[in-house]
Amino acid sequence: MGAISQPHPTITLLQTSSLASVVQGELERMILSGELAPGAKLTEVALAARLGVSRGPLREAFRMLEEAGLVRTEKNRGVFVRAVPLAEAVEIFDLRAAMDELVGRRLAERITPAQLKEVRGLVEQMEQAVKAKDARQYHLLNLSFHDRLVDLAGNGKLTAIYRKLIKELSLFRRMNLADGWQLPVSAGEHRQIVKAIASGDANAAGRAMYDHAMDSKERTIKNNQRQQSAPGTAGRLPRTLERSTPP
Numbered sequence: 001m002g003a004i005s006q007p008h009p010t011i012t013l014l015q016t017s018s019l020a021s022v023v024q025g026e027l028e029r030m031i032l033s034g035e036l037a038p039g040a041k042l043t044e045v046a047l048a049a050r051l052g053v054s055r056g057p058l059r060e061a062f063r064m065l066e067e068a069g070l071v072r073t074e075k076n077r078g079v080f081v082r083a084v085p086l087a088e089a090v091e092i093f094d095l096r097a098a099m100d101e102l103v104g105r106r107l108a109e110r111i112t113p114a115q116l117k118e119v120r121g122l123v124e125q126m127e128q129a130v131k132a133k134d135a136r137q138y139h140l141l142n143l144s145f146h147d148r149l150v151d152l153a154g155n156g157k158l159t160a161i162y163r164k165l166i167k168e169l170s171l172f173r174r175m176n177l178a179d180g181w182q183l184p185v186s187a188g189e190h191r192q193i194v195k196a197i198a199s200g201d202a203n204a205a206g207r208a209m210y211d212h213a214m215d216s217k218e219r220t221i222k223n224n225q226r227q228q229s230a231p232g233t234a235g236r237l238p239r240t241l242e243r244s245t246p247p
Helices: 009-032 044-051 055-067 086-110 113-131 135-152 156-170 182-199 202-228 239-243
Strands: 071-074 078-081
Touching: 009 044, 009 055, 009 156, 044 055, 055 071, 086 135, 086 156, 086 182, 086 202, 113 135, 113 182, 135 156, 135 182, 182 202
Parallel strands: none
Antiparallel strands: 071 078
């Protein structure tokens, strides 16, 4: 029998690259869902066994996650899920506000009746989640609403940057909507955003989206201050900072 030919180097590279992308996607899901918490160490042996892959694609996935701002590599210590401190979260909110204002202005000028119906439907689902007092479902719909608006704005570069920032912001893990009383407030802001976009007034739509992002920032700051002043937290670092130090 003749010798078995080895795969062409290009094919091997493509296979490894494709597998790394799949692994990266699964690890990103685990990080963003909280299954892998901020500060958690990503152990190659355990993850390779769990995901059924070799270390090569796993290391490439780590590299992609680091570029995305979701993990960090510490020399001689390993790879850890990033923890975003309050100061960085505030900076992200400021950038998001500027981007949202642009999105609002563009949508007021170009949104179609079908697209408007779609985003109104998302707001209606959010309002149903408020009635059901389902904060988790509301949070997911909230993310979908804003992601769809950015997508409809039709600027690919803006969409890519926005999604990266939102992923990093999710590492902060300070859900402003955890307190049930804030759900109706947030839902009202989203209803106002859709109303402003539907009016065709670019200034009003841009302002509605900008104000919403800045209000979210203020809620984040106040929630953080309230948590830090709660009994038993005096003198402690914010939890995101505590978790940023690997065990």
